[in-house]
Amino acid sequence: MDEQHEARDVYAAVADPTRRKLLRLLAEADELPLHELTVHFEMGRTAVSKHLAILKAADLVRHRKAGRETRYRLNAEPLREIEDGVTFHTAFWNQGSAKLSQLLKEEEE
Amino acid sequence: MKPEVKLDFQFDSPIEKVWLALTDSNMLAKWVMDNDFKPVVGHHFQFRAKPSKVWDGIVDSEVLVVEEPHRLSYTWVTAGVSTVVTWTLHSSNGATHLHLEHTGFESESLSYNGARLGWVKMADQLEVVLAEL
Numbered sequence: 001m002d003e004q005h006e007a008r009d010v011y012a013a014v015a016d017p018t019r020r021k022l023l024r025l026l027a028e029a030d031e032l033p034l035h036e037l038t039v040h041f042e043m044g045r046t047a048v049s050k051h052l053a054i055l056k057a058a059d060l061v062r063h064r065k066a067g068r069e070t071r072y073r074l075n076a077e078p079l080r081e082i083e084d085g086v087t088f089h090t091a092f093w094n095q096g097s098a099k100l101s102q103l104l105k106e107e108e109e
Numbered sequence: 110m111k112p113e114v115k116l117d118f119q120f121d122s123p124i125e126k127v128w129l130a131l132t133d134s135n136m137l138a139k140w141v142m143d144n145d146f147k148p149v150v151g152h153h154f155q156f157r158a159k160p161s162k163v164w165d166g167i168v169d170s171e172v173l174v175v176e177e178p179h180r181l182s183y184t185w186v187t188a189g190v191s192t193v194v195t196w197t198l199h200s201s202n203g204a205t206h207l208h209l210e211h212t213g214f215e216s217e218s219l220s221y222n223g224a225r226l227g228w229v230k231m232a233d234q235l236e237v238v239l240a241e242l
Contacts, residue, residue: 089114089192089211097118097207099140100130104122 010078013058018043019051023060026074033069114211124200127207128178131196142168146183148175154183185211 014020018041025040026032034052038045052072055061063072120127130136132148142156152172160166167187174182174195182195192213199206 089214090116093114093116093209093211096140097116097209100127101118101120103130103136103139104120104126107126108122 010058010060013055013060016051016054018048019055022048022051022055023074026061026072027076031071031073033066033071035069037072112214114209114214116209118207118209120205120207121203122205123203124178124198124205127198127205128181131181131198132175132177146170146172148172148177148181150175190214 014023021040022037025037029036034045034049037052038048041048052061052063056063059075059078061072062075063070065071130140132146134144134146137144137146142158144156145154146152146156147154150172154170154172156168156170158166158168165188169186170183172183173193174180179198180196182193185192185194192211195210195212197208197210199208
């Protein structure tokens with residue numbers, strides 16, 4: 001798989017709000033089984049599984065068997081390939097403004 | 110509709126201080142990137158970050174608007190994508206409201222990896238990206 005194709009898969013994977021929410025949930029937790037993910041959605045576990053499969057295909061989510069359940073965790077590395085200007089600049093400027101806010105606070109003290 | 114970034118921030122500092130943070134090269138370096146900015150219309154300058162595999166780390170800019178302390182605008186050209194950054198400041202009760210519009214992104218850059226914007230690979234970048242998801 002060439003580099004461009006890889007990035008496309010990652011982008012397609014995060015283009016959906018359900019999958020972004022899944023990533024956020026997994027980012028906040030260490031590892032979660034399907035049923036704990038499903039409670040956060042109004043769809044059933046089959047639908048959530050399908051979204052997880054897309055995230056797995058993009059290597060954004062990894063899984064392992066733990067006893068009878070499958071546990072999912074985030075693999076954030078491919079997110080580095082997201083190069084959509086708007087998403088990235090939104091994050092970039094939000095981060096910048098947080099630094100700016102800190103700078104201004106320090107000056108006030 | 111073309112995609113754009115619109116963000117609002119609030120700071121408990123007087124407008125003059127926020128304006129300084131937006132227009133003083135040393136201050137800008139602390140929260141954006143190293144630069145040779147000058148608040149002079151027509152001034153060409155660069156923001157520079159550490160280069161990475163996918164991005165040379167250079168943003169080419171030209172100052173478009175300087176209306177102290179209310180409005181500042183400059184071009185933002187990087188990785189072959191030309192955009193415009195505009196800051197608008199308003200003062201209220203000693204606090205400052207800062208509005209950002211970053212415009213000019215082509216729709217294609219929203220789709221599959223259109224623009225190779227590598228972007229700053231700061232240590233906490235991933236966290237921020239995640240917070241945005």
